[in-house]
Amino acid sequence: MENNEILKKLNSVNWNFDFSIPYGAGMLRPFNCRKYYSYPATFIPEIPYTLIEILSQKGDVVVDPFGGIGTTFMQALSLERIPFTFDINVVASNVCTTLYRLLDPTIDHENIRDLLVSLPERYNSVVDYACQLSSCRAELSGWFEQETFNELAYLFVSYDHLEITLAKAVLELVLSSILTTLSSQNKGWAYIADNVKPKPDELRRKDVFKQYLMSTTSLFNDINSHLNILESVWEDYIDFYDETARTQRVFDNSILMATINNCSVDLVITSPPYPKMIDYVKSQRLSFCFYERDFHEYVQNEIGARYRRTRKDALESYTKSVKQHIDKMKLILKTGGYLCLVLPDYDDNAKEKNRRKAISEIVNYCFELGLNKIFELGRYIPSHKRTLSIQWATLVNERIFIFQKR
Ligand SMILES: C[S@@+](CC[C@H](N)C(=O)[O-])C[C@H]1O[C@@H](n2cnc3c(N)ncnc32)[C@H](O)[C@@H]1O
Known part of the structure; x- marks a missing residue:
């Protein structure tokens, strides 16, 4: 498609998506990963969905190097593009992997759902499940009321005994996602990142099983209806899924380590971590305990982490890392391919001066690399996204940049 036509389309979009799109019954629509897992600073799915529709064709390769829980990935797959996603945070990558596996049309969803939904029936309130936990999982007790924790412990023990790998993966996703809401620390991810446990009073x-059953059934209902739509809008979905599933597509490591061929990617869509704003890894502290994994190895590779904000070289090392990733993105893009970056738009005041500078250095770097900016747009970040990320993340605006490799 000619750039003029693309620009016309890009300009006709209401990027605030502050209206409800009248998707009729049976119509393909964006898949909202964050409905199943609350993760900081996720895309609203309409952003990658719209960019993919306008900037790529069926069968094109779409990559997100900072893919989080897989918002870009799931839109790309749904729109019949070939997706790859990278994120050093294993909790986020696992969410994406499980959602992806659930879109396999050949699996018996009903069987897995019934197995998971039946688990609470075997809970016995007089049994002390908490005492059966490893020391790592027992660490979690400080975040929950005692009986609440015993019910959770029952689900952890059930998880260990599950043999069907996909059922286990779904239970992992659901359990991991309800840990935050069931904990008594209800002030947001930053308190969890900072290990601020709730006080005894x-x-x-909390009703563990109610939350668990609601999350499980809503996940399966939505997956089933999304799958039905996929199968009805394209006849060969089953073959397409089978073909895509033969290659690893979700990576819990950096794209810098990946062996993606140069000039093989049609579209990169990503939102890199913003400077000194969020602790993505530490915010998943409860899930790491459940996983029985130490998060320190992941933290080391995390770009822009908030906990490093007071280091003198925090911004310098942030821009250096993001630039390295942009080098890689340019390398893997085909000539004519597009790079979409969603970046923070800080207020023009003295407090934000340095972060503004870091972001403009990154944008300028794209120009230095010879990338051609075809589109730029500022958008307001809806308040629900901000309230989930609480007081440290007061960002109100972001900018979408689209570059083309010449
Ligand atoms: C703004 S979030 C992206 C969220 C994603 N768009 C979504 O909808 O889920 C940035 C992501 O970058 C990841 N990240 C941080 N450092 C990274 C690195 N060195 N390599 C890959 N991913 C990294 C974080 O874990 C976080 O998930």
């Missing part, structure tokens, strides 16, 4: 009884 803040401990609240």
Whole structure:
């Protein structure tokens, strides 16, 4: 498609998506990963969905080097593009892998759902499940009221005994996602990142099984209806999925380590971590405990982490790392391919001066590399995204940049 036509389309989009799109019954629509896992600073799915529709064709390769829980990945797959995603945070990558596996049309979803939904029936409140936990999982007890924790412990023990790998993966996703809401620390991810446990008088009884059943059934209902739509809008979905599933597509490491061929990618869509704003890894502290994994090895590779904000070289090392990733993105893009970057748009005041400078250095770097900017747009970040990320992340605006490799 000619750039003029692309620009016309890009300009006709309401990028605030502050209206409800009238997707009729049976119509393909964006898949909202964050409905199943609350993760900081995720894309609203409409952004990658729209960019993919306008900037690529069926069968094109679409990559997100900072893919989080897979928002770009799931839109690309749904739109019949060939997706790859990278994120050093294993918790986020696992969410993406499980959602991806659930879109396999050949699996018996009903069987897995029934197995998972039946688990609470075998809970016995007089049994002390918490005492059966490893020391790593027992660490979690400080975040929950006692009975609440015993019910969770029952689900952890059930998880260990599950033999069907996909059922285990789904239970992992659901359990991991409800840990934050069931914990008595209800002030947001930053308190969890900072290991600020609730005080004893803040401990609240929560209904574990109600939350668990709601999350599990809504996940399966939505997956089933998305799958039905995929199968009805393209006849060969089953073959396409089978073909894509033969290659690893979700990576819990850096794209810098990947062996993607140069000039093989049609479209890169990504939102890199913003400077000194979020602790993606530490915010998943509860899930790492459940996984029985130490998060320190992941933290070391995390770009822009908030906990390093007071280091003198924090911004310098941030821009250096993001530039290295942009080098890689340019390398893997085909000539004529597009790079879409969603970047923070800080207020023009003295407090944000340095972060503004870091972001403009990154944009200028794209020009230095010879990338051709075809589109730029500022958008307001809806408040629900900000309230989930609480007081440290007060960002109100972001900018979408689209570059083309010449
Ligand atoms: C703004 S979030 C992206 C969220 C994603 N767009 C989504 O919808 O889920 C940035 C992501 O970059 C990841 N990240 C941080 N450092 C990284 C690195 N060195 N390599 C790959 N990913 C990294 C974080 O874990 C986080 O998930």
